[in-house]
Amino acid sequence: MAIWADLMDSDFITERHFTPLLALRESGKEIMKRMHGSELDIGYFQRESVESRVASVIEELYASRQLRRKFNLRGNVMFENHANTLTDESRIVTDMSSLRLEPEGPRRSERLARRSRDTSRSTSRVRRQTAAEPRRPRPRADQFCVYNRGPDEKVPSFLIEYKALHKLSLAHIKAGLQDMELDRIVRYQKEESPEDTCRRVVAAVITQLSHYMYESGNEYGCVATGEAFIFLRVPHDRPSTVLYYLSVPREDVGNITDWPKGGNRLHLTAVGQLLAFTLRALRTSPRDMAWRNWAARQLETWEMVYDDLLEEIAEQDIPASEYKPSPSQTNYYRQSPVKTRSKSVTTISCEPTQESRFSDHEDDADDSLDPPTPSRAPRDSRVPQHPATATTTRISTRSQRLDSKGKSRKYCTQKCLRGLRCKGPLDRKCPNASEHGAGQHQLNTAMLIKLLDRQLSQDPDPHKELGCESLHVHGSRGALFKITLWSHGYTFVGKGVPIDFIDCAKREEMIYSHLREIQGQYVPVVFGGLDLRRPFSYDGIAMMVHLTLMSYAGRNLARQHKFDEAQLIAQAETSLRAIHNLGVLHSDPIPGNMIWNEDNQRVMFIDFERARYQKRVPLGSIAANQKRKRVASVWDKIPNKRPDFFNRELSRMRSELRS
Numbered sequence: 001m002a003i004w005a006d007l008m009d010s011d012f013i014t015e016r017h018f019t020p021l022l023a024l025r026e027s028g029k030e031i032m033k034r035m036h037g038s039e040l041d042i043g044y045f046q047r048e049s050v051e052s053r054v055a056s057v058i059e060e061l062y063a064s065r066q067l068r069r070k071f072n073l074r075g076n077v078m079f080e081n082h083a084n085t086l087t088d089e090s091r092i093v094t095d096m097s098s099l100r101l102e103p104e105g106p107r108r109s110e111r112l113a114r115r116s117r118d119t120s121r122s123t124s125r126v127r128r129q130t131a132a133e134p135r136r137p138r139p140r141a142d143q144f145c146v147y148n149r150g151p152d153e154k155v156p157s158f159l160i161e162y163k164a165l166h167k168l169s170l171a172h173i174k175a176g177l178q179d180m181e182l183d184r185i186v187r188y189q190k191e192e193s194p195e196d197t198c199r200r201v202v203a204a205v206i207t208q209l210s211h212y213m214y215e216s217g218n219e220y221g222c223v224a225t226g227e228a229f230i231f232l233r234v235p236h237d238r239p240s241t242v243l244y245y246l247s248v249p250r251e252d253v254g255n256i257t258d259w260p261k262g263g264n265r266l267h268l269t270a271v272g273q274l275l276a277f278t279l280r281a282l283r284t285s286p287r288d289m290a291w292r293n294w295a296a297r298q299l300e301t302w303e304m305v306y307d308d309l310l311e312e313i314a315e316q317d318i319p320a321s322e323y324k325p326s327p328s329q330t331n332y333y334r335q336s337p338v339k340t341r342s343k344s345v346t347t348i349s350c351e352p353t354q355e356s357r358f359s360d361h362e363d364d365a366d367d368s369l370d371p372p373t374p375s376r377a378p379r380d381s382r383v384p385q386h387p388a389t390a391t392t393t394r395i396s397t398r399s400q401r402l403d404s405k406g407k408s409r410k411y412c413t414q415k416c417l418r419g420l421r422c423k424g425p426l427d428r429k430c431p432n433a434s435e436h437g438a439g440q441h442q443l444n445t446a447m448l449i450k451l452l453d454r455q456l457s458q459d460p461d462p463h464k465e466l467g468c469e470s471l472h473v474h475g476s477r478g479a480l481f482k483i484t485l486w487s488h489g490y491t492f493v494g495k496g497v498p499i500d501f502i503d504c505a506k507r508e509e510m511i512y513s514h515l516r517e518i519q520g521q522y523v524p525v526v527f528g529g530l531d532l533r534r535p536f537s538y539d540g541i542a543m544m545v546h547l548t549l550m551s552y553a554g555r556n557l558a559r560q561h562k563f564d565e566a567q568l569i570a571q572a573e574t575s576l577r578a579i580h581n582l583g584v585l586h587s588d589p590i591p592g593n594m595i596w597n598e599d600n601q602r603v604m605f606i607d608f609e610r611a612r613y614q615k616r617v618p619l620g621s622i623a624a625n626q627k628r629k630r631v632a633s634v635w636d637k638i639p640n641k642r643p644d645f646f647n648r649e650l651s652r653m654r655s656e657l658r659s
Contacts, residue, residue, distance in 0.1 A: 003276040004267055006070055017060045042162040042226045043144075050224075051079060053271045054278055072283045074150030081144050082541040085474065143212055145539070147472075148282045152555070154472055156539055158220035160283035161209045168205055170227045170248065176202035177230065177246055185303055196507075207302065210234060210242045211309070214295050217286035218541030223278065228272070231277050236287070236462075239295035247273045289468050289536055293460030322600035409491045410485060411552035414520035414599045417492060421445050421527055435489025443488060445527035449549065452485050457533040468494065470539055477501045477537040477609055483549065492550045494530075496544030504609055505529060505546050511608040512550075515582055522575040523605055524595075527553040553604045557657070563596075569657050571603040576653055579605060580646045583614045589653035 007013060031048050055077050063075045101595060143161045147154040176198030187204045189196070205223055213221045213234055222271040223230040229247040266272055287295075409432070416430035423441045426433050436442065442628075443451070455467055467484040471493075474480070479500065481494040497505045512519070512526040519525045527549055535545045557568065572594055581588060586593070587610040595604040 003279050004332055006067075006431055010064065010067055012064055012067060018056060023280045037165075039162045042126070042224065045222050045226050046160075046162060047079070050274055053273045057271075057275055058278065058282075071279050072148070074148045074153070074155070076149055077157070077278065077282070078147045078149050079144045081146060082539075085541050111232055143209070145216065145218075146278065146281070148544075156218055156286050157284065158215055158218055158278070159209060159212050159216065159540070160207075160222045161212075161225055163205060163223060163225045165225055165227065167223050168201065168223070170225070172198045173225075173228055173246065174199050176200070177244065199622050204569065206230065206232065206242055211301075212540045214239065214292060214299070214540075215367075215537040217288065217292050218281075218540075219284050219287070220277070220281040222274075222436075224528065229273060229277075231273075234295075236291070239298050242261075249273065286470070286539070288465060289470075290460055290464055290466040291462045293466070293534065293536065294462040297460055312402065330531065331482040332451050351552065353381050409482075411482075411491050411493070412552050414525055417490075417525040417551045418441065418644060419529065420448065420490070421525070432489040432491055437488070443490075446533065448485060448488070448490060449528050449530055451487055452483070453530055453533065455486065456530075472539060474538065474541075475506055475607060475609075477542075478548075479544065480498065481538075481547070481562070483543075483547070491552075493524075493550050495548035495550065496538060497546050497548075498542040499545050502531075502546050506550050508611070509548055511584060511611045511613060514613050515579060518578050518582065520551065521600060521604075522578045522602065524553045528607065553606055554597045555595065556606075557591040557594040557596060557603070568603070572657060573650060574652060575603045575605055578648060580649075584643055585609050585612045585614065585649060587649070589649055 010355050027048065031045060034044065052123045058073060059076050061067045061071065062075055065306075067073070143159060146158050146160060148157045175195045178199065180199055180203055182203055185200050209221045209223055210232060213219075213232070218234070219234060221232040221234075223232070227248065227250065229249075231245040231247065234244045235241055235243065247268070249270040251266060253265045257338075267276070283476050309584050412432055413427050413430045416427040416433065416436070419425055419427060420436075420441050421444065423444045425440045426436055430436070452467075460466070465484075465486075467486050469482045471480040471482055478495045478497045481496055482491070483494040484491045495505070506529060509526060512523065530547045530549060532545055532547065535543045538544050557572075563571075572589075574588065575594075576589060585606055586608065588607065589605070593605060593607045595606055596602075
């Protein structure tokens with residue numbers, strides 16, 4: 001209840017902020033007209049009736065400096081789906097199929113049994129993902145990432161997955177959501193009750209979303225069906241355990257919600273529950289790459305045929321929606337852990353302990369299914385903290401302290417990384433110069449890449465930073481990471497690509513090599529590529545298998561507002577002409593591909609994925625005793641006589657900046 005205590009302790013709740021009730025009623029009538037038969041329908045329903053309301057509350061909270069700091073708000077929240085992000089359009093991965101549950105015994109349906117015999121032997125298969133398997137599942141079309149978005153960055157805060165009611169009904173949830181060990185759940189028995197299969201369905205849904213949580217590094221996740229929420233949390237020090245909390249607003253609140261003078265249950269509505277969950281998640285940061293790699297090593301991966309599980313439950317066998325758990329389950333019905341199998345499984349009691357509770361501030365002193373109504377407390381009162389608070393807060397603080405070591409480092413300068421290529425003199429203005437050596441660089445680029453390869457390939461340790469952190473920025477083919485070589489303090493950017501775009505990345509590196517003489521001035525310093533021996537995930541979206549290593553250029557011009565338009569166009573034109581003079585046509589000169597570099601006060605161009613190199617005109621044969629005649633190439637000519645494609649690109653660049 002601490003989230004609500006923080007809200008009630010502010011002036012925010014006494015002020016008018018939101019849409020009039022009449023408008024909300026009209027919106028509700030429109031929403032009720034739509035069918036809710038698919039994940040897309042559920043997504044629409046959730047966005048219109050719940051998520052947009054939560055987002056509007058958070059925008060208003062951000063206006064309060066006090067609440068902005070308290071909840072770590074950057075501006076607003078946004079929901080993004082990444083099913084086709086960083087995907088080659090010719091090879092779109094359409095399904096997330098890493099989680100399969102194969103039966104040991106025969107299935108109930110002869111058709112399903114025949115399918116099973118054709119596809120595998122009747123043993124449960126458990127396989128471990130390794131670095132040799134770079135093609136990993138992507139987020140599904142019904143999985144969304146919720147970002148804490150500010151003017152300059154957006155940070156993934158939690159994940160949400162929509163499930164249509166015919167795939168995960170309230171009956172499934174109530175019959176199946178309880179303590180479970182997955183290595184038992186995946187094994188089929190000869191005689192199984194519908195409740196056994198419901199447990200397997202619920203376990204599959206939770207495991208499916210938690211897989212995305214592990215790879216993205218998010219602590220929190222949520223399954224939404226339109227009738228219920230299953231809120232999830234993965235503890236920092238126990239990645240093999242998933243904690244859950246079930247919220248059924250219709251039952252928690254009833255059919256009518258009002259604000260009587262006495263107690264009420266407004267905080268148990270769908271908006272109230274998702275708001276509190278969102279505010280809690282916004283306080284967290286994604287776990288670093290070392291933790292993700294370490295967690296992946298602790299877990300096995302099961303393969304699941306989700307639709308087959310649903311077919312096994314005959315319609316008449318599904319318990320009614322009013323099904324209630326037995327009294328013995330009530331104590332841990334909402335906060336008991338769903339444990340995934342670990343290399344070293346430990347038995348955890350079904351009784352909830354203080355340490356295994358869902359969260360640090362939740363249900364402070366009561367396991368009741370009917371939490372007290374939040375109310376505004378006197379200014380001098382303080383909400384008593386649950387004993388579990390200290391444990392969870394300590395874990396969270398340690399995680400943030402580990403994250404901050406690399407994220408707070410400043411990037412090396414352009415001049416510094418230019419000097420690195422030839423083991424030249426140090427740039428004393430580089431913030432990391434003291435770690436590079438004395439007088440001159442101790443490494444060259446080949447040595448740096450070799451050391452970095454060794455660093456990124458070491459065994460994962462959750463207490464030791466890997467030196468590679470996502471910047472949560474991606475384009476159509478690559479994503480950016482902040483890289484630090486710990487042994488010598490070099491800090492720069494790595495542009496990661498999935499397996500579909502390795503050839504594209506290496507071609508871009510070749511284009512940069514043609515621009516070597518202007519690197520660090522008009523384009524970033526690029527000192528090579530690295531094929532990763534241990535591929536890693538970009539925010540749970542795609543597996544990165546190759547890094548292009550380059551200097552940090554700065555913020556792109558799409559976010560700059562301090563420049564005069566004419567001055568900016570002149571600067572960009574100078575940089576683009578320098579690129580053209582070396583025979584390279586950028587092919588995509590938009591503001592998003594232009595960077596203002598503070599080091600040299602110039603515009604830099606990035607993203608040469610579509611660039612073309614115009615070869616020089618070969619020299620003709622020269623007879624003896626004949627004067628050499630210089631053959632001018634297209635880029636040597638004066639600007640107004642350049643070939644049309646160079647002039648067209650300059651013209652396009654100007655119009656893009658003006659618009």
